[in-house]
Amino acid sequence: MKVLVINCGSSSLKYQLIDSETEAVLAKGLCERITIDGKLTHTTTGKEKYTIDADMPDHNAAVQYVLDALLNKETGVLSSLKEIDAVGHRIVHGGEKFAKSTVITDDVLKAIEGCNDLAPLHNPANLIGIRACKKLMPDVPMVAVFDTAFHQTMPDKAYMYGLPYEYYVNYKVRRYGFHGTSHCFVSKRLAALIGKKPEECKLIVCHLGNGSSITAVDGGKSVDTTMGLTPLAGLPMGTRTGDVDPAIIEFIASKENKTVKEMNDILNKKSGMLGLSGVSSDFRDLDAGIAEGNDRCRLAVDVFSYAVKKYIGAYAAAMGGLDAIAFTAGVGENNPYVRRLATEGLEFMGITLDENANQVRGEEARISTADSPVAVWVVPTNEELAIARETVALI
Ligand code: AMP
Numbered sequence: 237m238k239v240l241v242i243n244c245g246s247s248s249l250k251y252q253l254i255d256s257e258t259e260a261v262l263a264k265g266l267c268e269r270i271t272i273d274g275k276l277t278h279t280t281t282g283k284e285k286y287t288i289d290a291d292m293p294d295h296n297a298a299v300q301y302v303l304d305a306l307l308n309k310e311t312g313v314l315s316s317l318k319e320i321d322a323v324g325h326r327i328v329h330g331g332e333k334f335a336k337s338t339v340i341t342d343d344v345l346k347a348i349e350g351c352n353d354l355a356p357l358h359n360p361a362n363l364i365g366i367r368a369c370k371k372l373m374p375d376v377p378m379v380a381v382f383d384t385a386f387h388q389t390m391p392d393k394a395y396m397y398g399l400p401y402e403y404y405v406n407y408k409v410r411r412y413g414f415h416g417t418s419h420c421f422v423s424k425r426l427a428a429l430i431g432k433k434p435e436e437c438k439l440i441v442c443h444l445g446n447g448s449s450i451t452a453v454d455g456g457k458s459v460d461t462t463m464g465l466t467p468l469a470g471l472p473m474g475t476r477t478g479d480v481d482p483a484i485i486e487f488i489a490s491k492e493n494k495t496v497k498e499m500n501d502i503l504n505k506k507s508g509m510l511g512l513s514g515v516s517s518d519f520r521d522l523d524a525g526i527a528e529g530n531d532r533c534r535l536a537v538d539v540f541s542y543a544v545k546k547y548i549g550a551y552a553a554a555m556g557g558l559d560a561i562a563f564t565a566g567v568g569e570n571n572p573y574v575r576r577l578a579t580e581g582l583e584f585m586g587i588t589l590d591e592n593a594n595q596v597r598g599e600e601a602r603i604s605t606a607d608s609p610v611a612v613w614v615v616p617t618n619e620e621l622a623i624a625r626e627t628v629a630l631i
Contacts, residue, residue, distance in 0.1 A: 238262065238319050239624040240306075242299075243326040244365025246357060247271055249298045253306060253313060253320075254624040261620075263306055263313045267298040274298065278305040280313045295361075299368040323369050323378045324627030326417070326619070327362045329355035330382030331408060337385065337626040340366060340378040348380065354408070354465070379627040386416030389457035394554075397464075411469075413451065413461035415443045418564065421622040422615045423453040426562040429600070430611050437559040440551050442544055443617065444574065445565035446474035446517065450544065452551035460554050462547055468504060471543045472536075474517030477507040478543065512536035519567050519574070526573075541577030548578065552585060560611040561587070563603075569616050570597045579612065586610040 237256040242249065252264040265278035267290075274292025279285040292298045306314045314320070325340070331351040338344055345366065352359045369378060387395075395411040396404065403409040419441045426441070427434040434456030441451045448471045451461040462470025462478075472478040480503075489499050502511075510517040513536040515525050525533030552558040562568075563575050572594045579587050586609030594603040596614055604612035 237321040240323045241620045241623045246361040252620040256628045270298045295364045295368040324623040327380045327382045328358035330384045334382045335388035337381040377631045379630050381623045381626045383414045384412045386420040387413030387458040394460040411464045414463045414467045415449045417619045417622045418617040419451040422564045430560045438555040438557045440561045443565045444568035450547045454555045473508045475508050475510045477503045509536045544578035562615040564617040
């Protein structure tokens, strides 16, 4: 089966065409600057990557460019649109309504729309992507795969905030968690790597990228995770604060005469690694800064790694034990320094990294010593493949 995986943002659209039998990526690409002007970067596996400036006034136009790129006689991979058997859409927020992926129907579209106020930047864009695809491929079955769904197994003690209860009743204010597709995919793989069934083990998945979250997975189920009502909570990230004392917001707003909206912008876009270092949100730039002796780059990476370590400890305590830890996503897969800082001193918990093995980048590998009671692995994530698998399973 050929599955088109779509990840639609407000001005971008990432796609991959995956052969579900071989799990090979047949083609992939990115539309950027949708509604502004438009740019498509497309690669068909085995052929040359190309970029074109394209006129993309809306997402329908972007989807049309994607389909044209897939169908192009010289640079494409399909001879007819009929070869696309299904489309899998990444949806950021499924609220409490979606604990699983689901085939998209009109009722499902309405229910996703009902979650819009929980993710006002993401869900409306995801919906636009679905509608654009439905318009151009009306007969192709489509599946919604939610970032939040994997975390719906959390117990109430993990997802409730210490706020007046009516905010949960009236507005569904609670922890939801994100990156669920990645946490699910990586935790299953980690269980297989340590030779156990997911139901038999206690795992911690550290998804560390530009956005970062950590999940405790007990018996194959998410039992706690660091992100919250929104993806702003938990670890400090590329440009997001992660957890801060909530009173700081009013304190700074009154000192600097800022509105709630302006504060939100600072917390989401000017904080985290960028805010601390004053240099960059990208860990490669921070590593370069550290090598040059920049103390604020050192501080940023220290704050980040220390937060990762604290959550590893917290989640081992929450689960009452720990079999294995996975590091995944851009930083988790490629940054030996962060992995070392995040785990050093945890030998008392049975975690001992093998310094040589920890030099690995971007590849699946065990990075703990052979006698470390807790196995530590680098497990590359693959959210698109996970979405394609879910899509095939549902149709
Ligand atoms: P992600 O959001 O998963 O794409 O991760 C982005 C972060 O991962 C950035 O801070 C990058 O510096 C880091 N990253 C991605 N690829 C690499 C790489 N090959 N080497 C080092 N860091 C990387």
